[in-house]
Amino acid sequence: MELFLDRGDDRSLSRQLYDQLRDAIGDGRLPPGGRLQPTRVVAEELGVARSTVTEAYGRLTAEGYIEGRRGGGSVVQANAAAHAPPAPARTALTPTPEASAVRRYSTDFAADARYDLTPGRVDARLFPLVEWRRCANRALGELAGQLGHYTNPIGSSELRRAVTQWLTRSRGIAATPDQIVITHGAGNAVDVLARVLLRPGDVAAVEEPGYPPVTNLLRSQGIEVVGVPVDEDGLVVDALPDAARLVYVTPSHQYPLGMALRRDRRLALLRWASRCGAAVVEDDYDSEFRHSSSPMEPLHRLDRDGRVIYVGTFSKILSPVVRIGFAVVPPGLVEAVTAVRQAVDFGPSPLVTVALTDFVDRGHLDRHLRRARRVYATRHRAIMAALTTLAGSEVTPLPSQAGLHVAVLAEAAADVRVFERASHRGLRLSSLGSTYQFGEPHAGIVLGFGAIATAAVPDAIELLGSCLA
Secondary structure (H helix, E strand, O other): OOOOOOOOOOOOHHHHHHHHHHHHHHOOOOOOOOEOOOHHHHHHHHOOOHHHHHHHHHHHHHOOOEEEEOOOEEEEOOOHHHHOOOOOOOOOOOOOHHHHOOOOOOOOOOOOOOEEOOOOOOOHHHOOHHHHHHHHHHHHHHHHHHOOOOOOOOOOHHHHHHHHHHHHHHHOOOOOHHHEEEEOHHHHHHHHHHHHHOOOOOEEEEEEOOOHHHHHHHHHOOOEEEEEEEEOOEEOHHHOOOOEEEEEEOOOOOOOOOOOOOHHHHHHHHHHHHHHOOEEEEEOOOOOOEOOOOOOOOHHHHOOOOOEEEEEEOOOOOOOOOOOEEEEOOHHHHHHHHHHHHHHHOOOOHHHHHHHHHHHHOOHHHHHHHHHHHHHHHHHHHHHHHHHOOEOOOEEEOOOOEOOEEEEEOHHHHOHHHHHHHHHOOEEOEEOHHHOOOOOOOOEEEEEOOOOOHHHHHHHHHHHHHHHO
16 A cells, blocks of 8 residues: 655654555555555655654554454454444535536446346347357457557547447438447437537437436436426427427337337427427437337338437447447537547547447347347247236236347335335336326336346346235
8 A cells, every 4th residue: 555754744754654544544555455565665665764654553453443363464454444434524525506406326336136127138148159259359359459549539440330320221311420420329329419418408308218327317417307298199299398408319219108209290390399499319229129110110211301310228238338320410410529528538448449339340239139139029028928917907018129128117116115125026117106206196017028038027027026026
């Protein structure tokens, strides 16, 4: 552990060493069994007499903080922390009102559960690990001579070209590589776009219910966020406020309720954006996984004014560990977005971007998606069939034709004890009520089926029924 001395301090040099070591033991920076540097080494590094260090070590030994071991130097005693004074207040600083208003959407990052039905998770067993490892190894070799260099803040030209080609064949998006901005997921894309398009005090609109992290990040920038209701046809465009400068929508598979935005609503949204001079951020959430109906045309394809910014992520189709997303940005915004992207975090990981480029170019992404679609379609049928056994007054599944989650209405889910009971039984759930941010929430559950094995679905839903009973 690094030690520091201040010759202008009123305390003796030995006392300064003693205080630093005692505090480090108390707050755990020097854990029980941790070895202290030899007195000779400390004295040489600090330029003091060895007796100065020996005096500090001697006092720590006398007070039970450390002990000397034959041939092992000085180590922290097992119960040393009990002797240490209480740690001081962590900080006198306070967060801004905007930051204080942000609430964590999820606090459960545990890796294991008997039945994991939380949304937004994919099946790790489907990840093409062998192919990814080969691509990552090739990327390491390719980057060997560039380890001291930063890369383009909006991603390498090779990855932007690969993403452009993939979007063209998978979603019919017409764009050039110069319009692609590589980000750390869709949320990071929205964050950067808001910094470019909005000022503190501006109004942004989001769906209600919707995805709370987006509302949180907008509020943290001092933006006024308003909720716009959704019905069985998606966002109610007539309810959009004219003052909004940006609207965030999930038209392919609304989160969390699951409906698609009807085509006439899509056209109405574009007309509203043109009339009000607003931007539309289209998060094409889960569009890769359609289970029955044919995919609907993205808003981006219908846009004629360059007002729609299409964002997506590979975290939901490959793995969160990839942590790469993208935005298709109108040409007039590319320069500003690039500058802000660089200011925020200087761009994505070169290793991941090179590996992902290779992964897409070799066709691994397309093959993975074909396999994953078959598995998730089967799992979707399994969970809908299992939910019919609970349907009635207890549970009402909402229609769902895409994505990796199903929303169900359940009055019993208004009781937080349902979720506590489920957790104790090894069933991980997500509350529908937590996705309402502006009005009275509907009681229910958002059931993700991406992470659970298909064979385990019936047992998980049966357990869910017993928790709701």
